[in-house]
Amino acid sequence: MSWFEKMKSGFKTGSKREIPAGIWSKCPKCSxxxxxxxxxxxxxxxxxxxxxxxxxxQYYLELLTDTGTFVELDDRLTAADPLRFKDTKRYTDRLRDSKKASDLNEAICTGVGRLGGYPVALGVMDTRFILGSLGSATGEKISRLIDRAIAERRSxxxxxxxGGARMMESAYSLMQMAKISAKLHQLALARLPYIAILTDPTYGGVTASFAMLGDVILAEPGxxxxxxxxEVIKQFLKVESLPEGFQRSETVLRHGFIDRxxxxxxLPATTSRLIALLTAGEAAA
Ligand SMILES: [Zn+2]
Structure with missing residues (x-):
């Protein structure tokens, strides 16, 4: 995307109406x-x-950990192709392209660090990796992260x-929903907090499992x-349009599915304040 591009040397400014790529960004919502x-x-x-x-x-990792404290875990863990799946493209090719696009080996980056001095185990999904879909390696990374959180008393x-479960892995992908939910139960038994932060978009099997299982569920505006x-809902209901704000965090909050x-x-100040409140009695740095 243009806003990730570095400033190119030797560009020509052209007319005043032209916006050189990589310097200015035009808001997709209000222009x-x-x-x-x-x-x-x-x-x-x-x-x-x-x-x-x-x-x-990468940006969320920087935002949600104190500088220099983040240590990545399981960065080499990656998906297998147990079903030798192919639709318009081979699954192995999709994996290869996604790795290039996201600089990740899976749809989530996990690791440990500190936030506001408090020990945290942090996982950040990335839609550049097959729409941030939940595959078996994604589920395994989250499960290992929860194990680590329990072992080291981290929030x-x-x-x-x-976009939801990864269809290229079929039932292997769906199993991750139950697996992560079970792991989160272990975390709860260890009396450690889980804060879910929902960003755009959060759909399908992720919403139907760990996104909605946070002790506190936060979401970004819009x-x-x-x-x-x-689109699926419109087809199912046979309607041409849906109410304004449909499925936006503001509507979802109004209906009680998220907390704030x-x-x-x-996010950093709110999240660390929540950790402080939820771990009162546990030692901070
Ligand atoms: Zn705008």
Whole structure:
């Protein structure tokens, strides 16, 4: 995407109406143009309309851990292709392309670190990896992260961003929903908190399992959160349009499915405050 591109040397400014790629970003929601450095300082939030630009996992890792404390876990763990699946493309080819696009070997990056001095186990999904879909390796990484959280008495944070279960792995993928839910029960028995942070989009098997199992469920403004996507629902209901704000975090909050909407730039303070409250009695650094 243009806002990830580095400034190219030797570009020509052309007419005033032209916007050189990689310097200015035009908000997809309100078309307001912002100097990219300013946008980055504002946590990739449009100053005009509050639109939260999609960002990669690296940015959330920086945002949600104290500087220099994050240590990645299981970064080499990757999906197998047990069904030798092929649709318009071979699954192995999709995996290869996703690895290149996301700089990840799976749809989630997991690791441990500190946030506000508190020990955390953090997982961040990334839609650049087959739409952030939940595959067997994704589930295994989350399960191992929870084991680590329990062993080291860490609070668990999962930044959810997913199109749902990974169809290329069929039942192997669906099993991860039960597996992670069981692991989260172990975390609860160990009296350690789990804070789910839902970002745009959070759908399908992820919503139907760990995204909705947080002790506290936060969401970014305007994030799409649901089970089936709007197109599927329109087809099923045989309607041409859906109500305004359908499946947006504000609507989902109104219906009681999540606890709070938090701006991206306020996530570190809100999350660490929640950890402080939920782990009162546990030692902080
Ligand atoms: Zn905007």
């Amino acid at each position: 307001f143009s912002t100097y990219q450095q300013a946008l980055e300082r504002n946590c990739w939030i449009c100053a005009e309309c509050n639109f939260h630009y999609p960002i990669g996992h 668990l944070l999962l930044v959810c961003q997913s 994030a799409r959160i649901g089970f089936a996507g709007p 909407i938090v701006r991206r730039d306020e």
